Amino acid sequence: MNNISYTLKVSSQSQVTLPKGLREQLRLRPGSRVTVTVAEDGNLQLSEKLPIEKHFGTLPNAWTNHGQDAADFTRTLRDSMQPKLKSE
Numbered sequence: 001m002n003n004i005s006y007t008l009k010v011s012s013q014s015q016v017t018l019p020k021g022l023r024e025q026l027r028l029r030p031g032s033r034v035t036v037t038v039a040e041d042g043n044l045q046l047s048e049k050l051p052i053e054k055h056f057g058t059l060p061n062a063w064t065n066h067g068q069d070a071a072d073f074t075r076t077l078r079d080s081m082q083p084k085l086k087s088e
Contacts, residue, residue: 022046
């Protein structure tokens with residue numbers, strides 16, 4: 001990544017807007033999630049990856065049966081919860 005710096009202004013509602021060039025560089029779209037890490041020296045590091053992503057694949061089969069697809073397991077779990085969610 002290029003060493004380009006941006007100055008961001010904090011709004012009266014404590015919000016900041018990422019400049020278009022930065023959004024394009026990180027390939028961010030509306031609804032994208034970003035992670036901001038504060039280093040000990042006070043510098044901020046912005047990443048388009050969520051902190052949990054570094055753990056993907058570290059516990060294979062931890063919540064699924066051996067050989068079961070994680071996406072299928074998640075769908076089945078979500079579908080089993082739908083009646084509960086609709087009644088609340």
